[in-house]
Every structure is written in structure tokens, then in C-alpha cells.
Amino acid sequence: MKSKLLLSLWAVLFLSIFSSFSQTISCGDVFTDPAGASANYDNNSDYIVTICPTNPGDHVTVTFTSFNTEVDWDALYVFDGNSIDAPQIASANPAAYVPGGLPGGYWGATIPGPFTSSSADGCLTFRFRSDTSINNPGWSADISCDTVITCPRPSNLFANYNTPTNVTLSWTENGAATQWEVLAVPANTGAPTSTSTGTLTSSNPYVFDSLTAADYVFYVRAVCSSSDNSNWSNPYTFTMPACLTPTVNVTNVSAYSAVVNWTALGSTPYEVLIVPAGTPAPLATDLGIIASSPYTVTGLNSLSGYDVYIRTLCSASYSTDWSTAVNFSTSSNGAPLITNTTNYTPEQLINNVLVNNPCITISNVSSVTGTNFSSVNGIGYFTNVNPTFPLTSGIILSSGNAQSAPGPNTSTIGEGVPAWIGDPELENIVTTATGDVMNSFNATKLEFDFSSLNEFMSFNFLFASEEYGTFQCNSPMHSLFF
Numbered sequence: 001m002k003s004k005l006l007l008s009l010w011a012v013l014f015l016s017i018f019s020s021f022s023q024t025i026s027c028g029d030v031f032t033d034p035a036g037a038s039a040n041y042d043n044n045s046d047y048i049v050t051i052c053p054t055n056p057g058d059h060v061t062v063t064f065t066s067f068n069t070e071v072d073w074d075a076l077y078v079f080d081g082n083s084i085d086a087p088q089i090a091s092a093n094p095a096a097y098v099p100g101g102l103p104g105g106y107w108g109a110t111i112p113g114p115f116t117s118s119s120a121d122g123c124l125t126f127r128f129r130s131d132t133s134i135n136n137p138g139w140s141a142d143i144s145c146d147t148v149i150t151c152p153r154p155s156n157l158f159a160n161y162n163t164p165t166n167v168t169l170s171w172t173e174n175g176a177a178t179q180w181e182v183l184a185v186p187a188n189t190g191a192p193t194s195t196s197t198g199t200l201t202s203s204n205p206y207v208f209d210s211l212t213a214a215d216y217v218f219y220v221r222a223v224c225s226s227s228d229n230s231n232w233s234n235p236y237t238f239t240m241p242a243c244l245t246p247t248v249n250v251t252n253v254s255a256y257s258a259v260v261n262w263t264a265l266g267s268t269p270y271e272v273l274i275v276p277a278g279t280p281a282p283l284a285t286d287l288g289i290i291a292s293s294p295y296t297v298t299g300l301n302s303l304s305g306y307d308v309y310i311r312t313l314c315s316a317s318y319s320t321d322w323s324t325a326v327n328f329s330t331s332s333n334g335a336p337l338i339t340n341t342t343n344y345t346p347e348q349l350i351n352n353v354l355v356n357n358p359c360i361t362i363s364n365v366s367s368v369t370g371t372n373f374s375s376v377n378g379i380g381y382f383t384n385v386n387p388t389f390p391l392t393s394g395i396i397l398s399s400g401n402a403q404s405a406p407g408p409n410t411s412t413i414g415e416g417v418p419a420w421i422g423d424p425e426l427e428n429i430v431t432t433a434t435g436d437v438m439n440s441f442n443a444t445k446l447e448f449d450f451s452s453l454n455e456f457m458s459f460n461f462l463f464a465s466e467e468y469g470t471f472q473c474n475s476p477m478h479s480l481f482f
Contacts, residue, residue, distance in 0.1 A: 031062060033128060033138030041074075041138040045130040046099070050082050052123035053145040059122040063114040064141040067106070072096035074130040075105025076139065078115050080155060080234070082123040087156060089115055092215065092237040099129045114191060115234055116146070118155040118174055151175060151224035157236035159218060161315045162207070164243040169218050170205035171233065177222035181229070182206050187215035192232050213242035241268055243314035245321065250328040251294075255302035256385075258328055260295045262310060269313045272297075273322070277305030277329075282322050305329045337389070337406040339396055341380040349395050350448050353381060359453040369397075369444040373420040376401035378444035391462055399442040405464075416442040 031051070033041040051060050069076065075098040079086040090104025091112065098105055106112040117124045122145075152174040160168045169182060181198035192198070198219070199206075208218075217237050222230040246262040253259075260272055273288030274297050282288075288309070289295075300306065307325040314320065344353065346367040355362055369378040380402035383393045396402050400415030422440025430438040450457065 029143055031126075031139075031141040031143050035138060037140050040135040041069075041128070041130060043130055043132050043135055044099075045074075045128055047128040048084060048125065049127075050123055050125040051143060052082060052121060055145070057122070059117045059119075059146045060124050061114055061116040061144045061146060062124055062126075062141050063144070064111045064139055066137070067111045067139045068109045068136045069107045069128075069138065070130070070134050070136050071108045073098060073107075073134065074136065075107045075128070076112075077102060077105045077127045077129070078112075078234075079125040079127070080117060081119040081125060082121050083125055084127050086119060086123075086125060089234045092239050097131065099131055102129075105129070110188060113141075113235070116153070116231055118153055118234070151177065151222055151228045151230040153230035154180065154220045154222055154233045157218055157220060157233055159236065159238040160205075161241070161318070163318050164213065164240070164314065165209060165211050167208050167211060167238065167240065168205045169208060169220070169236075171220050173204065173222065175222060175224060175230070177224050177230070178202055179223040180204065180206075181221050181223060182208075183219045183232070184208050184211070184216050185219075187217055187237060189217065191235065192219055194229075194231075196232070211240050213240050215239050241314060243268065243312055243318070243320060245312055245323045246270070246293075246310065248308055248310050248323060248326045250308060250326060252296075253328055253330060255331045256300050257296060257298045258300065258306075258330070260291075260293070260297060260308055260310075262293045264293050271311050271313055271319070273309040275307050275309075277307050277327055279307060281325065282309055284321070286322075300330050302330050337382050337384055339380045339382045339402050339405050341377040341402050344381050346379060346446055349379070349381060349446065353393075353395055354459060355450070355457075357457075360457060361451045363449045363451075365446075365448040367444075367446045370401075370416050370420050370442065373417060375417045375420045376403075376415050378402050378442070379446060391460060395446070397444045397446060399444060 030037070031049070034045060034047050035041045051062070053060055067076075073096070075093070075096075077084070078089040080089050081087065088104055091106050093103065093105055093107060095101045095103040098107075115124055154171040154173055156172040158170050160170075162168055169184075171180075173180075179200060179202050181200055183192055183196065183198035185192070198221070200223070215237060216239075217235045219232045219235060221232045224230065246264070248260060248262045251259050251261060260274075262270070264270070269290055270292065271288040272291045272295055273282055273286065275282070288311075290313070305327060306329070307327055309322045309325060311322045312320045347362075347365045350365050351362050367379055370376045378398040378400060380396050380398075381393070382396045382402075382405065384391060396405055398405060400413055404413060404415065418441075420442045423443035423445065426443070427438045427440055430436075
């Protein structure tokens with residue numbers, strides 16, 4: 001076991017700071033922040049102290065007796081060696097807003113450590129960074145130097161999350177020990193003493209089980225012989241996340257989209273799966289979409305049912321089971337087509353919407369629709385937000401009211417008046433071809449002449465009918481989009 005040197009032994013102190021502050025520390029003295037024990041530290045501090053023992057083989061131990069720095073903004077960093085390039089003895093804190101952007105610093109009012117060097121040179125290096133405003137009392141710590149270690153303590157502890165109750169802890173063995181004691185205690189628990197007892201193991205790494213969602217501090221000490229143990233390692237803080245499947249709800253449901261919401265647990269990622277209602281529940285091997293809440297799903301079908309599943313991705317190797325299905329149904333429509341019968345004249349529909357080509361000259365535009373017979377207007381302009389409808393915008397010609405084309409159509413539409421006649425040319429063609437006299441109704445026509453510098457002109461069109469095959473020549477509404 002280690003024994004303490006006489007207080008007359010001096011530590012060698014290397015100090016680097018961006019101010020004129022200087023400090024000499026010996027074993028048994030007090031190590032403080034740059035302002036000392038009676039004042040708050042300064043803003044914009046970048047304070048580096050390296051403490052080394054005088055005697056080869058000795059090791060420095062720093063035990064804090066008070067600690068208070070601004071959370072998220074001012075941090076003390078600890079390095080296991082004679083410079084800030086040595087391995088860091090890190091906390092679980094993120095970089096937050098501390099100047100320099102390095103994670104693993106110590107802040108707040110919780111006393112860290114104690115810290116004992118496991119470096120071959122026996123040194124510890126401290127670096128303190130503070131931001132531009134708000135300064136706290138800082139810290140005070142005792143420094144001691146230990147004799148030559150016959151059983152060096154482990155270093156470089158690292159924990160890997162496996163499941164919500166299971167974590168694997170590994171470390172570096174700095175001597176020849178083949179057995180160790182391992183210990184996991186809740187955060188803010190005091191550091192173990194020489195009489196504390198851990199779990200004896202000959203396995204490195206070691207698997208801790210039966211943990212809960214909380215902050216833990218891990219320690220390891222080497223068992224070199226029946227009478228010689230190392231000191232406990234420096235503390236290693238690890239957060240066991242709460243890996244639970246969240247409660248899901250669906251809002252803002254429209255004809256083609258919906259918003260999936262859930263309560264996020266920290267920064268844990270989630271996987272969302274949306275399938276048609278009645279689809280068998282997903283298997284563990286099925287994959288969804290990595291998403292954060294709220295997640296907007298698009299490209300759905302109107303008047304359709306869907307099931308939403310979600311699971312939590314707790315680590316690269318572990319995820320929860322899929323949740324139970326949450327069902328929702330899309331609405332009848334979300335105005336997939338927007339029609340307008342007043343924005344454009346017939347001439348503008350041909351020149352600006354259908355053709356809009358300097359190589360084509362338009363003339364003699366004429367139109368006939370229900371407004372010529374004191375009825376509804378079957379000529380209009382449309383735009384489309386329905387992903388399954390093949391035309392994005394254009395002209396609509398309808399045998400009824402062009403404003404009725406978007407729907408929803410929940411009953412037979414028979415718009416128009418008997419005075420609204422059909423098309424004589426079409427009637428003659430059908431009568432000649434079939435031998436049967438055809439009487440048509442509610443014809444909407446948009447006619448024009450054109451001349452082109454090109455060899456051809458083309459456009460896309462789509463015919464849609466409410467009851468095609470039954471009343472294609474009678475009153476129920478038919479529409480032509482192009």
C-alpha cells in the first residue's frame with residue numbers, strides 16, 4: 001500500500017497562465033484557483049498548472065475541499081501527466097459553453113476527485129477556463145505526494161452502454177495484476193476509501209448489471225497480492241440513459257400528411273415506422289426512419305388508415321421493442337386541386353398558361369361554357385398539391401362548374417341547365433360513326449388558331465369523369481385537364 005511522504009518533500013510546479021498570477025505549491029499546501037481562497041476567480045481565465053513530485057516514482061494526489069464554478073460556462077480540466085496533452089481524467093459533462101469547446105470538464109458545486117496521478121512521471125496537470133461574465137468562488141484543494149507504488153492503480157476507465165441495466169467497464173492495467181476490485185456508486189457519493197470493498201473480478205472488461213437510469217461513478221483498484229492493493233482509480237462518471245419507449249400521439253392530420261409527436265428522453269435517437277392500418281406488427285429486424293419529435297410524415301393517401309410504431313435506439317447495439325400501434329386516418333382531401341375561374345380570361349389561359357411560347361402565334365381565341373347559357377362556368381385555371389395527380393397546373397374544361405372539380409364529391413353532381421347545349425360537331429361525328437343520333441349537353445369549348453415556327457406543338461391532358469361509361473354524353477360532370 002501507499003504511504004505518505006513527510007510534508008517537507010516539495011512538489012515541482014509548472015505554471016502557465018495568461019495573467020501575471022504565480023503560485024508555489026508544496027506537499028501539504030493548498031491549491032486554489034488563480035484568485036486564491038478569499039476572492040472569486042477572474043473572467044477570461046485560461047490557467048494551466050502542472051504539479052510533479054520531486055522524488056522519482058512518487059505520485060501527486062490532489063484532494064478538493066471546496067469547489068464552485070459556473071455551470072456550463074467555467075470548467076476545470078484534469079490531465080494525468082505533465083501537460084494538457086496527457087490523457088484527460090474526464091467528467092461526463094459536455095463541452096457546453098466553456099471557452100475552447102473541450103468536453104469532460106468539472107463545474108458546479110459538486111466536489112470532484114480526489115485525483116492521483118497514474119502517469120509514469122507522477123504528475124497531474126490542471127487547466128481552468130472561464131468565460132466573459134459571472135465568476136464564482138472557485139476551489140481549494142490539498143496536495144500530497146505519495147511514495148513509490150508497488151501496486152499501481154488502473155487508469156483510462158471507459159464504460160460502454162449495452163442495455164438499460166447493463167454496462168461494460170474497461171480500464172488500463174498499469175502493473176502485472178490479474179485481479180481487480182470494481183465499484184459503481186451513484187453520483188455525488190463520496191469517493192471510496194482504502195477500507196471500501198468492491199466486487200472482485202479477474203475479467204477486464206467487466207460487465208455491471210442491475211443498474212438503473214442514473215449517473216454513476218466507477219472505480220477500479222488492482223489486487224497485486226493478498227497484502228498489496230493499489231489505490232482506487234480516478235473516478236469515471238457515466239450516465240445510464242432512461243431507455244424507454246415513449247408515448248406517441250398523432251396531430252395535424254390532413255389528406256396527405258400527419259405530425260407524429262412523442263416526449264424525447266435526452267438526446268437519445270428514435271426510429272419511426274408508419275405502415276397501412278392492419279399491417280402485421282413489425283419485427284425487431286424491420287427498419288423505420290431515424291427521426292426526432294415532432295416528425296412530419298408526407299406522401300400519405302387520402303381517406304386511408306395508418307399505424308405508427310416507434311422505438312428508442314439506446315445504443316449502437318441495443319434498441320427497445322417497437323411500441324404498440326397508434327392508429328390514425330387521413331381526411332377526405334386537403335384541397336389537392338385548387339381551381340379558379342376569374343384569374344384568367346380565355347385568351348390568357350391559351351397564351352400564358354397552355355402555350356407561353358414565343359415560337360407559336362395564337363389567334364382567334366373563342367370559348368363556350370355554361371356562362372353563355374346563364375349557368376355555371378366550366379372554364380378555369382388549376383394548381384395541384386396532390387402528389388398522385390400527374391399534372392401540376394394548367395387549364396380545366398368542365399361540363400359542370402370548374403370550381404367543383406377539387407371535391408370532395410359525396411353525391412352525384414348534375415350541374416348546368418337544360419339550355420346549356422352540347423357540341424354539334426361532336427354529335428355529327430358520333431352519329432356518322434355509329435348510325436345512332438347523339439344528343440349531347442353542357443359542352444365547354446376553348447378554341448384557337450395557331451401558327452408555329454417549330455414542326456409540332458404538344459401538350460399533356462387528362463380526362464376525368466364522375467360516371468364515365470354511363471352518362472358520358474349526359475349531365476353528370478366530366479373534366480378535362482391540360
